Amino acid sequence: MAVEAEKWVHMVTAQTPTNIAVIKYWGKRDETLILPVNDSISVTLDPDHLCTTTTVAVSPSFDRDRMWLNGKEISLSGGRFQSCLREVRSRASDVEDEENGIKIAKKDWEKLHLHIASYNNFPTAAGLASSAAGLACLVFSLAKLMNVKEDQSKLSAIARQGSGSACRSLYGGFVKWIMGKDEDGRDSLAVQLADEKHWDDLVIIIAVVSSRQKETSSTSGMRETVETSLLLKHRAKEIVPKRILKMEEAIKNRDFTSFAQLTCADSNQFHAVCLDTTPPIFYMNDTSHRIISIVEKWNRSEGTPQVAYTFDAGPNAVMIAHDRKAATLLLQRLLFYFPPNSDTDLNNYILGDKSILQDAGLEGIKDVEGLPPPPEIKDGIPSQKYKGDVSYFICTRPGRGPVVLSNKKQALLNPENGLPK
Ligand SMILES: Nc1ncnc2c1ncn2[C@@H]1O[C@H](COP(=O)(O)OP(=O)(O)OP(=O)(O)O)[C@@H](O)[C@H]1O
Numbered sequence: 001m002a003v004e005a006e007k008w009v010h011m012v013t014a015q016t017p018t019n020i021a022v023i024k025y026w027g028k029r030d031e032t033l034i035l036p037v038n039d040s041i042s043v044t045l046d047p048d049h050l051c052t053t054t055t056v057a058v059s060p061s062f063d064r065d066r067m068w069l070n071g072k073e074i075s076l077s078g079g080r081f082q083s084c085l086r087e088v089r090s091r092a093s094d095v096e097d098e099e100n101g102i103k104i105a106k107k108d109w110e111k112l113h114l115h116i117a118s119y120n121n122f123p124t125a126a127g128l129a130s131s132a133a134g135l136a137c138l139v140f141s142l143a144k145l146m147n148v149k150e151d152q153s154k155l156s157a158i159a160r161q162g163s164g165s166a167c168r169s170l171y172g173g174f175v176k177w178i179m180g181k182d183e184d185g186r187d188s189l190a191v192q193l194a195d196e197k198h199w200d201d202l203v204i205i206i207a208v209v210s211s212r213q214k215e216t217s218s219t220s221g222m223r224e225t226v227e228t229s230l231l232l233k234h235r236a237k238e239i240v241p242k243r244i245l246k247m248e249e250a251i252k253n254r255d256f257t258s259f260a261q262l263t264c265a266d267s268n269q270f271h272a273v274c275l276d277t278t279p280p281i282f283y284m285n286d287t288s289h290r291i292i293s294i295v296e297k298w299n300r301s302e303g304t305p306q307v308a309y310t311f312d313a314g315p316n317a318v319m320i321a322h323d324r325k326a327a328t329l330l331l332q333r334l335l336f337y338f339p340p341n342s343d344t345d346l347n348n349y350i351l352g353d354k355s356i357l358q359d360a361g362l363e364g365i366k367d368v369e370g371l372p373p374p375p376e377i378k379d380g381i382p383s384q385k386y387k388g389d390v391s392y393f394i395c396t397r398p399g400r401g402p403v404v405l406s407n408k409k410q411a412l413l414n415p416e417n418g419l420p421k
Pocket residue numbers: 052069118119120123124125126127128129130131132133134135138217218219312313314
C-alpha cells in the first residue's frame with residue numbers, strides 16, 4: 001500500500017504509572033546510555049492517582065515528528081527523546097488495522113512521522129517522578145503503535161535511555177532495575193519482583209511539600225555526585241549490593257520491619273550522598289526534616305515500624321504505611337502537625353483515595369482542628385503546628401503497570417487531524 005497517498009490517522013493511547021524507589025538510583029557510569037552505578041528497587045504507584053496518559057499517532061499527512069506535553073508543544077530534538085524514538089522505530093513491525101483499512105509495512109515506519117500528546121495528572125518536574133511515568137509511557141505507547149514484538153524488559157531498556165528511573169515504570173508492583181555489565185547497556189533493564197497484589201496491605205501517603213520546579217535536576221545532581229563524592233563510591237560498591245538482597249527478601253516475605261528500615265536508611269543515605277557532593281545539594285527542606293522526625297518518633301514509640309519514609313530529588317515525602325490502620329493513624333498525625341490553611345477545603349487537601357479520611361473520622365476542617373496531639377509527644381512539651389507548610393497530600397497504594405486505553409474518548413489527539421483535542 002502506498003501510504004503517502006492516504007490521509008488516515010492511526011493512533012494508540014496508553015497509561016503508565018510513576019514509581020518511587022525504595023533503594024535509590026543515583027549516579028551513572030555512562031551518561032548517554034544511562035547506565036547506573038548500582039541496582040535499584042521501586043514500588044509502582046497506583047495509576048488511578050498518579051499517571052501519565054500518552055497518545056501517539058502516525059499519519060502520512062504529518063510532515064514532522066511533534067509532541068505536546070500538558071497541552072503545550074515541546075521540542076523532540078533532545079538526545080533522550082531521539083534515542084527512544086530511534087530504538088522503538090528500529091524494532092517496528094507490520095501493522096494492520098482491518099477496521100479502518102490501514103496497512104503499514106515495517107519499512108514504512110522510517111518515513112512516517114509521529115504526533116505525540118502526553119498529560120501528567122500530577123505536577124511535572126516537581127520531584128514526583130514525572131519523567132519516569134512520561135518516558136515509560138512514550139516508549140510503551142510507541143511500541144504498541146508500531147507493533148514491537150519485544151517483551152516488557154526489553155522495552156524497559158529503551159525507556160531507560162529516556163530517563164533512568166523510567167525503566168522501572170514498565171511494570172506494576174515491586175520492580176528491580178538490574179544495573180547490568182555490558183558496555184552497550186543491553187542487560188541494564190527492569191524486572192518485576194512481585195506484582196501489586198503480592199503485598200496489597202500497603203498504603204502510600206505523599207506529602208506534596210512544594211510543587212515548584214526544583215533547582216538541581218536529578219540528571220545534573222547525580223553527575224556532580226559521581227564527579228565529587230567518595231561516599232557514593234562506598235555506597236555503590238559496599239552498601240547497595242547487600243541492601244538489594246535484603247530488600248528482595250523483605251518484599252518476598254512481606255517483612256514490613258525490614259522493608260521500612262531499609263527504605264528509610266536508603267533514602268537518608270541518598271540525601272547524605274547529595275550533601276557529600278561539592279557543592280552540596282539540598283533536596284529536603286525543614287518540612288521534610290519535620291516529617292522524618294514525626295515518623296521516627298512514632299515508630300520508636302510503637303516498638304516496630306508502622307511507616308517507612310522516602311524522599312527523591314525534592315522535598316516531598318513519600319510515606320509507606322504497613323496497613324490501613326497504620327495509614328489512618330499516620331494521616332491523623334500528619335493533619336495534626338500540618339493542618340490546611342483555614343480557607344482550604346479538606347477535599348482539596350487530601351487527594352487520591354479519600355476513603356482514609358472517613359476511617360480517620362475526619363469529615364471537615366472542624367474534625368482536623370479537634371485532633372488531639374499524638375500520644376508519643378512528651379507531656380508538658382507544647383506541640384507546634386505548621387499550618388500551610390504542606391500543599392496537599394495524595395493517598396495511594398502499589399499499582400499496576402502500563403495499559404493500553406481502548407476507549408477512544410480517552411485519546412488526547414483528534415482522530416481526524418492528529419492534533420491535540
Ligand atoms: N508525560 C511526559 N512525557 C514525556 N516527557 C515527560 C513527561 N513528563 C515529564 N517529562 C519530561 O521529564 C522532565 C521532568 O523531569 P525531572 O526529572 O526534572 O522531574 P521529575 O521527573 O518530575 O522529578 P524526579 O525525577 O526528580 O522525581 C520534563 O521536563 C520532560 O522533559
